[in-house]
Amino acid sequence: MAKDEFTEFKLVGTRPDRPDGLDKVTGRARYGADMSMPGMLWAAVVRSPHAHARILRIDTSKAEALEGVKAVVTRADFPEGLTGEEWNLQENTIAGDKALYDGHAVAAVAATSALLAQDAARLIEVDYEVLPHVIDVDDAIKPDAPAIRPGAADATVPEGMPANVVRYIDFGHGDVDAGFAEADLVMERSYKTEATHQGYIEPHACVGQLGADGKGEMWVCTQGQWYIRKMCADVLGLETAQLRVTPSEIGGGFGGKTTIFMEPLSLALSRKAGGRPVKLVMTRSEVLRATGPTASASMDVKIGMTKDGTITAARAEFRMQGGAFPGAPVDMALYCAFAPYKLKNVHHIGYDVLANRPKCAAYRAPGSPMGAFAVESLVDEMSRELGLDPLDVRLTNGVREGDRASYGPTFGSIGLIETLEATKAHPNLLVPLGPNQGRGIAAGYWFNHSGETSVSMAISEDGSAQVSVGTPDIGGSRASIALMVAETLGIPYEDVRVNVVETGSLGVNEPTHGSRATFASGKAAVVATGQAIKEMCRRAAAEWGIDEDAVEWVNGAAQPAGPNAGKFPPLTIREIAGKMGETGGPISGHHEGLPEGVGASFGCHVVDVEVDPETGHTTILRYLVVQDAGRAIHPSYVEGQYQGGAVQGIGWALNEEYIYGEDGRLQNAIFLDYRVPVASDLPMIDTVIVEVPNPGHPFGVRGVGETGITPPLPAIANAIQDATGLRMTHLPMTPPKVLAALKAAGRG
Amino acid sequence: MSKIHVTTTVNGDQVEFLADPRESLLDCLRDRLGLTGSKEGCGTGDCGACSVRLDGTLVCSCLVLGVEAEGKTVETIEGMANGNELHPLQRKFVEHAALQCGFCTPGILVAAKALLEQNDNPTETEIRYWLAGNLCRCTGYDKIVRAVMDAAAELRGEAA
Amino acid sequence: MVAVNLWSSLTRFTDGARVVELEAATAGQVLDGLKAAYPGLAPIVDAGVSVVIDGEMATGRHSPIGPESEVVLMQRLKGG
Numbered sequence: 009m010a011k012d013e014f015t016e017f018k019l020v021g022t023r024p025d026r027p028d029g030l031d032k033v034t035g036r037a038r039y040g041a042d043m044s045m046p047g048m049l050w051a052a053v054v055r056s057p058h059a060h061a062r063i064l065r066i067d068t069s070k071a072e073a074l075e076g077v078k079a080v081v082t083r084a085d086f087p088e089g090l091t092g093e094e095w096n097l098q099e100n101t102i103a104g105d106k107a108l109y110d111g112h113a114v115a116a117v118a119a120t121s122a123l124l125a126q127d128a129a130r131l132i133e134v135d136y137e138v139l140p141h142v143i144d145v146d147d148a149i150k151p152d153a154p155a156i157r158p159g160a161a162d163a164t165v166p167e168g169m170p171a172n173v174v175r176y177i178d179f180g181h182g183d184v185d186a187g188f189a190e191a192d193l194v195m196e197r198s199y200k201t202e203a204t205h206q207g208y209i210e211p212h213a214c215v216g217q218l219g220a221d222g223k224g225e226m227w228v229c230t231q232g233q234w235y236i237r238k239m240c241a242d243v244l245g246l247e248t249a250q251l252r253v254t255p256s257e258i259g260g261g262f263g264g265k266t267t268i269f270m271e272p273l274s275l276a277l278s279r280k281a282g283g284r285p286v287k288l289v290m291t292r293s294e295v296l297r298a299t300g301p302t303a304s305a306s307m308d309v310k311i312g313m314t315k316d317g318t319i320t321a322a323r324a325e326f327r328m329q330g331g332a333f334p335g336a337p338v339d340m341a342l343y344c345a346f347a348p349y350k351l352k353n354v355h356h357i358g359y360d361v362l363a364n365r366p367k368c369a370a371y372r373a374p375g376s377p378m379g380a381f382a383v384e385s386l387v388d389e390m391s392r393e394l395g396l397d398p399l400d401v402r403l404t405n406g407v408r409e410g411d412r413a414s415y416g417p418t419f420g421s422i423g424l425i426e427t428l429e430a431t432k433a434h435p436n437l438l439v440p441l442g443p444n445q446g447r448g449i450a451a452g453y454w455f456n457h458s459g460e461t462s463v464s465m466a467i468s469e470d471g472s473a474q475v476s477v478g479t480p481d482i483g484g485s486r487a488s489i490a491l492m493v494a495e496t497l498g499i500p501y502e503d504v505r506v507n508v509v510e511t512g513s514l515g516v517n518e519p520t521h522g523s524r525a526t527f528a529s530g531k532a533a534v535v536a537t538g539q540a541i542k543e544m545c546r547r548a549a550a551e552w553g554i555d556e557d558a559v560e561w562v563n564g565a566a567q568p569a570g571p572n573a574g575k576f577p578p579l580t581i582r583e584i585a586g587k588m589g590e591t592g593g594p595i596s597g598h599h600e601g602l603p604e605g606v607g608a609s610f611g612c613h614v615v616d617v618e619v620d621p622e623t624g625h626t627t628i629l630r631y632l633v634v635q636d637a638g639r640a641i642h643p644s645y646v647e648g649q650y651q652g653g654a655v656q657g658i659g660w661a662l663n664e665e666y667i668y669g670e671d672g673r674l675q676n677a678i679f680l681d682y683r684v685p686v687a688s689d690l691p692m693i694d695t696v697i698v699e700v701p702n703p704g705h706p707f708g709v710r711g712v713g714e715t716g717i718t719p720p721l722p723a724i725a726n727a728i729q730d731a732t733g734l735r736m737t738h739l740p741m742t743p744p745k746v747l748a749a750l751k752a753a754g755r756g
Numbered sequence: 757m758s759k760i761h762v763t764t765t766v767n768g769d770q771v772e773f774l775a776d777p778r779e780s781l782l783d784c785l786r787d788r789l790g791l792t793g794s795k796e797g798c799g800t801g802d803c804g805a806c807s808v809r810l811d812g813t814l815v816c817s818c819l820v821l822g823v824e825a826e827g828k829t830v831e832t833i834e835g836m837a838n839g840n841e842l843h844p845l846q847r848k849f850v851e852h853a854a855l856q857c858g859f860c861t862p863g864i865l866v867a868a869k870a871l872l873e874q875n876d877n878p879t880e881t882e883i884r885y886w887l888a889g890n891l892c893r894c895t896g897y898d899k900i901v902r903a904v905m906d907a908a909a910e911l912r913g914e915a916a
Numbered sequence: 917m918v919a920v921n922l923w924s925s926l927t928r929f930t931d932g933a934r935v936v937e938l939e940a941a942t943a944g945q946v947l948d949g950l951k952a953a954y955p956g957l958a959p960i961v962d963a964g965v966s967v968v969i970d971g972e973m974a975t976g977r978h979s980p981i982g983p984e985s986e987v988v989l990m991q992r993l994k995g996g
Contacts, residue, residue, distance in 0.1 A: 029850035032858030033842065035793020035833035039859060042792040092963075122783070123776055163959035164925060177991060179923035207893045209797040209805055210859045259795070259859025260893050266994075292798040339991035355924075370994060416921055416988040417968040455993060458975050483856040483894065522994060602975030644853035648895055652856065655896035679802035679891065687897040688881075688888040704972075 019495040020707055023644045026487040027506065028257070037257045040213030040229030045285040048215065049078055051277055052125035053270060053288070054115040054132045055298060056107030059141035059364040059672025060154065063107060063134060066115055070131040076120040077128045079280035081273065087245035096333045098243040100367045101272050107136065108156065108332035109364050110673045111297025113270065118277035118286045141364040141672040145329040146306050148172045148363040156332050156362040174334040175360035177342065179416065180323075182353030187321025191312025195390050199382040200738040201721070202665035203304040206371050207656070207684045210259020211290040212299060216274030218246075219283040224275055225252040231261040231480055232519020234460075237511050239268040244275055251275075254510035255480045262656070263370030266519045269299045293677040300369020301666060303328040303336035305378040309345075309386050315394060317401040321353040322346055322414075324382065328375075329361045330368030336360045337368075337375030344718070345379030346414035347453035348424055348610060349387075349405045354414050364672055370521060373454040373714035377657060377721050381739065384450035384722030389735055398449055398726070402612070403428050406451075423636030423700030424451070424610040430698050431612040431634045439630065445618045446730025452611045452718025456711035457522025462515035462600035463532035465493065467540055469589075471564075471582035472503040475536075477529040478517025480508050483652075483713065484645030485525035491641050492530050492707055496537045498564030499581060506533075515600050523711030526641060527606065527702075532599040534706045539597030547591045548579045605704015609711060611635035613654060613719035617727040621755065624747030626662055626728060632694045638702040638710030646712050651693040653716025659685045660717070661724040665740050764825040766791065767835025775822035781815075782806045784822030785832060793833040793862045797891065804890030807863035808832045814870040816889075833862035836869065844907040845869055854903035856894035864890045868904045876912055880905065918981055920946055921988040929956030943967040944977030946987060964992040 031037040068080040083104045090098050103112045115132050119125040140154040147153055155171035165176045188194050210229055218224035224246070230236045233253040241248040258265060274288040290299070305328045312320040324345050330336030338358035346354055391398040406424050413419050431437075431449070441447060465475040475493055479485060486506040494501045518524070541561045548566030549556035558573035559566050565578035588595050616630040633650040640646040663683045667675045676682045701708025721739060729735050734749045759774040766789065773788035780799075785791040785808070794817055797803035801816040808817045809831040810824075836843050845868050848854070855861045864887060871878060871886045878886070883904050884897070892900060917937045922930060930936055938949035946967055951958045967974040968988040969981055981987060 023853070025850045026853070028858070029855070030842075032855055032861050033846040033849050033865060034837055035791075035862045037858055038792070039795065041796065042786075044787075121776075122787075123778060162963060163956070166925075166928065176925055177923060178925035207891075208857070208859075209803055209891055209893050210795070210857070211797065257859075258857060259797075260857040262893070289796075292800065292803075340993060343990065343993075374994070413971075415990065416923075417990075418971045418986055420971045455973070457993065458973070484853070604972065604975050604979075606973060642853075644899070645856070648853055648856050648899060651896035651898045652894045656893070678800045679798045680800060684891055684893060685896075686888040686891065687884040687901065690884070690897055692880075692901070693896045693898045 017495055019491045019501055020639065020641050021643065023642060024487065024501045026484055027490060028481065028486060039210055039259050040256045041289045043215050043227045043256065045215055045217065048285045048287055049118040049120060049281055050122040050125045051116055051118045051274055051286050051288040052129040053113050053273065053294065054129050054134065056103065056110065056112040056114055057673065058107055058136055058138050059110050059143070060139040060156065061107045061136035062139060063103060063105060063114065064137055065135040067133040068115060071117055071128040074128050074131060076124045077117060078120070078284065079118045079277045080115060081276045081280060082115045085276050085280065086243065094242045097239050097268060100333060101243055101268065101270065109366050111294065111366060113273065113298065116273040116277055118281050143363055143365060143668045143672055145304055145327050145361050145363060148329055148361045149327055149359060156364060160334060160362065162334065172362040173359050174362055177339050177358040180355035181416065184321040184323050184353045184355045187353030188312040190320040192315045193390055193394060194310065194312045195386060196308065196310040197386050197737060199307045199309065199385060201305045201378045201381055202739060203301045203365065204660045204664040205296055205301040205682065206262035206264035208260025208262060208264060211292060211295045212269055213289040214271050214274050215285050215287045216271065216278050217283060217285040218275040218279040220279065222246055223250045226271065226275065227254050227256055228271055229256045229258045229265060231258065231265040231482065231521055233511050234478065234516045235266060235519050236268060236271055240272045240275055243272040252510060252512050255508055258480050258482055261482055262372045263374060263521060264300055266370055266521045267300060292679060296677040296682055297674050298366055300367055302371035302374065303330040303368045305341065307378065307382040309382045311386050311390060313390050313394065317391065317394065317396045317404045319349055319351060319405050322351055323355045325357040326379065327359045327361055329363040329365065331365040332362055333367040334360055335368055341375030341379040343415040344376035344453045345383045348402060348407060348451040349414060350407045350411045351414050372653060372656060372717040376452060376454055376718045377660060380450060380452050380718045381721035381725065384719070385725050385737065388448065388722065388726040389729070399428060399432055402451055421700065421703055422608055422610060423698055426700050427610050427612050427634050427636050427698045430696050431614060434632055434634065434696060436614055436630055436632045436694060439616065441616065444621060444731055445616060445629065446727045446732070447614065447616050448723045448725065448727030448730055449612060449614045450719040450723035450726060452715050453608065454523065454714040454718065455608050456527065456606050457524045458528050458603045458606045459518035459522065459524055460516050461528040461532045461603055462517055463529055463536050464514060464596065464598045465533060465536045465540060466594060466596035467581065467585050469585055471499065471580065471585040473497060473499065475504065475506045475533050476509045476513055477506060477533065478509065478514045479520040479525040479529045482520055483649055484642060485520065485529065487645060488526045488641040489530050489533050493533050493537050496534050497541065497581060498562070523713035527705055527709045527711045528603045530709060531603045531705055535599040536597035540595050543595050544581065544584045547584055551579065552576045605702065607638050607702025607704055607710035609636050609715045611715040611719055613723045615723045615727045617724060617731055619728055619731045619746060621750060624743035624750060626741060626746060628658060628691055630691055633716055634696040634698060635712065635715055636698040636700050636710060637712045638705065639699055639708035640697045641707060641709060643697060646697055647695045649712045650695045650716045653714065654693050654720050655685050655690060657717045657720025658724065661721045661739060661741060663740055663742065760823050762823055762826050764827065765829040767832060777821065777823055779822045780818050781820040781822050781825055782817035785817060791832055791834050795859055795862060804867060805860050805863040807866045807890065809866065809870060814867055833866055836865060843869065844910045845904065848903040848907040852899045852903035852906065854895065854899040860890060860892045864892065864900060872908050872911060876908060878908060918946065918985065918987055920950065923989065926957060926960065929954050941981055942977060943969065943974035943979040943981065946981065966990045966992050
């Protein structure tokens with residue numbers, strides 16, 4: 009059924025209360041650290057204080073002698089012989105020969121109380137031989153930088169590259185030199201962004217239990233229970249199906265909870281402690297030092313433009329470090345960097361570089377914000393140089409359906425132009441600006457993602473419906489999926505309960521990542537619901553003694569399809585469900601697969617700032633997010649994604665960064681010093697939901713979670729230039745940095 | 757290390773527990789009394805997820821020792837609703853979609869209630885500064901501020 | 917025959933060709949065909965790549981490719 013043909017939905021697009029709302033406002037919702045189990049032990053982790061060090065000796069005897077200590081594990085308790093990403097995950101879980109970053113786990117202990125475990129951890133003695141380290145990406149790519157993991161480079165890296173380059177990518181189309189020759193203005197700039205953390209307020213936490221028989225279970229805060237299961241099984245050498253992983257309510261993830269960090273330690277400790285459950289909860293400092301922040305980036309961009317604003321050629325070279333393991337999202341940063349622009353000539357080069365920092369994880373549109381910062385900053389600067397409206401320059405060059413994307417393929421249905429036009433029409437653009445105030449705009453892009461998806465649904469005896477999904481609900485996906493299922497069934501929203509289930513209940517699901525939950529689980533839930541509807545129509549047909557094809561489903565009831573089918577009063581879902589025990593048994597639906605039809609999402613942000621010339625402090629005066637949602641199933645939670653993404657981007661632009669000392673230690677591993685935006689830093693965040701429906705989803709959903717973090721970085725830099733005339737090229741644009749720039753320009 | 761016997765009143769109920777003198781009030785609420793509604797986001801008093809009232813004063817319970825609760829009254833998120841009757845703040849948070857992951861929500865509700873008890877008509881700016889010690893990473897605060905303003909209006913008896 | 921667009925740095929494994937022609941009716945056959953014709957690509961393909969067919973990321977090895985389809989090889993994508 010092509011629901012795009014509907015002019016009106018009954019439920020889709022409304023704003024009912026979320027199903028988990030009551031639990032979350034009363035403190036009843038259970039998160040990772042809220043679970044306790046009978047006989048439970050508590051764990052603590054010993055971590056390297058060095059950025060790079062050979063581990064010479066670990067003496068656990070004093071800890072083991074402490075009354076109440078039940079198990080201690082080191083790398084020696086983990087299987088050998090892993091390769092590739094499985095080895096990377098094991099090495100990051102617990103160090104082998106070398107500690108690769110400040111905070112790298114070296115040993116773990118389980119005891120009868122949390123305090124006792126912490127006491128025991130302090131008794132574990134580790135001897136290190138400190139090795140030279142490297143932190144900054146531009147230092148790490150130098151030929152004489154300390155080689156962190158010789159041999160870690162993959163086959164993409166040609167011979168002769170510096171030792172810490174582990175992946176290399178080079179792509180593009182057209183002839184950039186010819187394109188630059190056609191330009192009236194060619195500009196080239198270098199930009200840097202620092203590593204930031206997802207900053208979810210809930211630290212990682214789990215309770216793991218593993219018996220000597222290899223059977224185990226885990227309660228854990230995660231974006232993906234099947235990923236946790238597979239990764240833990242790989243790292244520990246277990247049979248995957250023998251682990252049962254139950255996701256808790258999740259206190260934020262933003263990509264950072266799509267992988268493992270310390271979860272296998274709780275299982276290894278449990279196995280060693282006779283199978284007693286082991287609770288492991290990270291401190292905030294452990295989260296910042298030893299989970300997966302995003303990469304830092306150093307980027308060179310060159311663009312050619314004609315006087316009317318047409319881009320004739322573009323070139324980008326990005327160097328990104330994602331810690332001591334391969335995986336900096338340099339490829340995705342490059343794919344997204346020029347995505348809003350139709351380019352005849354474009355060339356991208358990328359280097360993934362190792363440094364002595366924690367293993368990066370995904371963070372909301374991984375890579376895209378860095379690329380956008382570089383490209384959208386330069387497009388803005390060139391627009392100003394040529395006296396053109398930066399929004400018009402984006403409209404002039406903006407991609408439409410059928411255009412070749414900067415990264416190669418041809419775009420299907422996209423809504424960039426509609427997004428830019430909605431931006432142009434917004435009243436925020438007419439607000440007059442005062443002294444030291446400026447306005448900046450920038451666009452952003454994210455692909456969105458599908459992935460392995462398995463959903464079951466069943467009709468209950470009273471005609472209500474339950475849906476089992478495998479994608480943890482972070483931002484309201486239970487509400488959006490319930491709306492789509494209720495709309496499809498023709499029953500009230502309140503009659504649908506969506507459950508996020510454990511790994512024993514469904515086939516493999518990818519995590520809630522890539523903005524996929526409402527798209528992929530939602531699409532699968534609608535297909536599964538269609539199966540249940542078909543079965544209910546079949547049962548009505550049998551009741552009436554007519555052909556099942558002569559029955560249609562309308563407004564929550566089966567009815568004869570047209571006058572030729574026969575005259576029968578409709579059979580409601582409640583009536584059919586009430587008799588299902590006598591008419592063939594349970595009525596359910598199930599769909600699994602790799603849902604096709606992902607729709608990409610473009611956004612455009614407009615920010616007004618005021619820069620204090622005495623302190624260099626930037627105040628956000630006004631903020632506008634315009635983004636194509638495809639279709640907003642629950643508009644409040646779409647707005648919430650736009651607002652939350654924008655504020656994370658504001659933090660990245662103005663405050664947040666990993667700061668390392670000369671010794672390679674992280675210097676700001678608490679929230680006082682790693683400063684995320686607080687309520688008093690911000691105005692209201694205005695939103696416009698553009699709806700260019702995605703033809704690949706039954707309700708037109710594109711996925712809305714990630715694009716919103718991308719434009720703020722350049723939009724704020726552009727606004728600061730508008731306010732001060734200064735072009736800031738290194739994030740974050742903290743007051744000291746802006747003040748120094750003002751002083752250097754003789755205006756501080 | 758020997759434990760200390762603590763008698764205190766939590767959400768109107770007299771309770772007793774044994775506390776290690778190094779344990780925070782937050783740990784005692786969560787691990788000794790099973791009141792896991794208060795959350796630990798940082799352990800350093802920066803995020804506000806553990807906000808509770810101690811003898812009426814808004815505190816970060818991660819910065820208070822459990823033994824300091826002796827003889828005092830503690831109010832947590834679990835005591836905010838009156839049975840099934842939600843406090844207007846709780847209701848407005850759900851109505852306004854002022855939560856996504858919900859982890860910061862208990863602390864923000866406790867803090868907002870303390871604000872409205874001393875200022876029944878706060879401005880947007882007053883709300884933003886009062887809640888500046890409560891981090892939320894999901895919402896960008898917009899819907900939180902709106903929910904608090906709407907709850908304040910309802911408590912003042914104004915039509916929403 | 918299907919024309920498969922590679923990223924530039926793979927050309928050192930394909931005798932300099934940025935576009936290579938293969939017999940393939942599915943995404944999986946593109947990957948297998950690339951490895952057979954250019955063994956140097958095998959470790960890169962095996963490490964994980966995305967096949968983009970007519971602008972959409974192939975969701976699996978069996979995603980079909982038509983005779984006129986546009987096929988682009990990209991590095992594997994994931995989200996946050």
